[in-house]
Amino acid sequence: MKHFKLIIALVIFASIVSCNDKRTPQVQYMPDMYESVPYDANGVEGIKGKAVNSKPVAGTIARGGHPAYDIPNTLEGYNKAKAELKNPLEATEANLENGKAMYTIYCATCHGNKGDGQGVLSQREKFEGIPRYDDAARNITEGSIYHVIMYGKNLMGSHASQLTYNERWQIVHYVEKLRTDLAK
Numbered sequence: 001m002k003h004f005k006l007i008i009a010l011v012i013f014a015s016i017v018s019c020n021d022k023r024t025p026q027v028q029y030m031p032d033m034y035e036s037v038p039y040d041a042n043g044v045e046g047i048k049g050k051a052v053n054s055k056p057v058a059g060t061i062a063r064g065g066h067p068a069y070d071i072p073n074t075l076e077g078y079n080k081a082k083a084e085l086k087n088p089l090e091a092t093e094a095n096l097e098n099g100k101a102m103y104t105i106y107c108a109t110c111h112g113n114k115g116d117g118q119g120v121l122s123q124r125e126k127f128e129g130i131p132r133y134d135d136a137a138r139n140i141t142e143g144s145i146y147h148v149i150m151y152g153k154n155l156m157g158s159h160a161s162q163l164t165y166n167e168r169w170q171i172v173h174y175v176e177k178l179r180t181d182l183a184k
């Protein structure tokens with residue numbers, strides 16, 4: 001029994017090691033190597049307080065996008081747009097051509113191809129009070145036309161969701177052209 005003491009020592013050692021409580025976490029050396037630290041993908045707080053994939057700052061504009069229309073749908077808003085809002089697009093042939101195409105689809109049924117208020121829905125008396133674009137009392141401007149496309153006016157509904165930013169301003173150019181032609 002030369003190794004008796006050694007065997008006893010090993011048995012005691014093994015029993016101490018194996019009698020660990022399995023339900024409590026063991027000591028880990030560099031735990032980051034075993035357990036990844038999850039990021040809160042859609043939260044503002046990421047690891048150590050750094051912003052991760054958080055929502056864009058208010059007022060952020062997507063590349064190629066345009067600022068949101070921030071003039072309110074009120075009488076003051078209408079007057080402000082009428083006085084100050086300017087068409088960012090040039091009245092090029094291409095812009096007028098697409099403006100005409102969009103106008104024919106979205107506006108002509110009521111306003112008529114010439115903008116004289118004699119669209120097919122007007123003739124069939126489905127809608128009343130559709131004005132001529134050269135109505136002196138209304139004295140529409142590029143800004144007021146855009147505003148009305150965005151929000152509508154009384155019986156006329158908003159056309160904001162059917163048209164892109166550029167298409168709306170192209171229509172504005174075309175409506176101004178119709179207005180000029182009517183007044184001739």
Ligand code: HEC
Pocket residue numbers: 103106107108109110111121127128129130131138140144145148149153154155156157159171175
């Ligand atoms: C369903 C019929 C209808 C359609 C479609 C329609 N409109 Fe109108 N629009 C009206 C009526 C009705 C009015 C008169 C609203 C009022 O002042 O009571 C009007 C008024 C206007 C005015 C004068 C607003 C002012 O400042 O007094 C403009 C400009 C105008 N529309 C442009 C457009 C354009 C551009 C489109 C196409 C994107 C369009 N409309 C589509 C019925 C329509």
